[in-house]
Amino acid sequence: MKREGMLVIISGPSGSGKGTVVKELVQKENFALSVSATTRTPRTGEIEGVHYYFYDKETFEKMKNQNELLEWAEFCGNYYGTPKKYVEQKMAEGKNVILEIEVQGALQIKKLYSDCILVFLVPPDIKELEKRLTQRGTEDKQTINRRMNRAIEEMEFVPQYDYIVINDTVEAAAEAICAIVKAESMKSSRNINIKQNFI
């Protein structure tokens, strides 16, 4: 009997290292990586279907109205969302799907799929976050401070997440998420047919 795959959602403040950890996970465990849709213009080097699916506003709104998105949000005049089809198809194939998404979207999806797994990734502490944001060298002091305050605010959402993973190193964080996925697959609530299979 083929098991349905699980949906793993990774959130975390800017500078938590979500992107790097997710990349490591996809290589490590053959997760299916869900790609978001957006109406914003592709940046140089961004590839359709890898970084985003790029749609025009009309197409995006049609998807939204036809209930083809798991969640969506508008930022700075552009839409962002998660197409439902890919996620549901991969899960039906028995593949675990991983999705990197911000807090509001994650909580929207949890309402739809109560058994999705919400993982909140954080840097070890605020000092380390400051260091990482500074080392990027792409933002000024003011932006960094804003991101740090935002990170502290976002920590308020942790109790609504299932797990919290401290990103000391990429390797350890990826292993921690693998342990979570392994443990979740053994939950009795996900193995209700165990008695029939046993007999």
Added chain:
Amino acid sequence: MKREGMLVIISGPSGSGKGTVVKELVQKENFALSVSATTRTPRTGEIEGVHYYFYDKETFEKMKNQNELLEWAEFCGNYYGTPKKYVEQKMAEGKNVILEIEVQGALQIKKLYSDCILVFLVPPDIKELEKRLTQRGTEDKQTINRRMNRAIEEMEFVPQYDYIVINDTVEAAAEAICAIVKAESMKSSRNINIKQNFI
């Protein structure tokens, strides 16, 4: 800040390999192994404090009445129970405690400690269970059949357990339980101080 250890309870039908898996776990991860108390006479080779704490009936009843047992039961005129002191002391030291115990006792403890982790260990299937029970060579056909029926009955309790682990090999089952313990330690409900620690 020292974290409190977790209480991991392993149950499973006779022939599921609980004892061997627990032995492997204790070596592997430095779990503290809780030892049961009993009023039955020690068998040859059984060591006080290793296999059981052997008490007379009066002492056991005193412990029971003074609420010094996490759970207890009577089988064939003898008492069996789990002394509370050792478990609470080790958990306070930050050590994870492992306890191998039958279903009724496990569910008693879950009522006291809602955040203990209940793991149900099963052989891959009923054929494999029969094979293992037969290979022991210690029981007749009738006893084996009784144990197999009992195993099927016990599967009814799986939904009250948190996790189900299929014991294909001792090594894999021990690793599976380690993943469960690792994942549980990252549950947001067990990390309510995370925001303070972060700042």
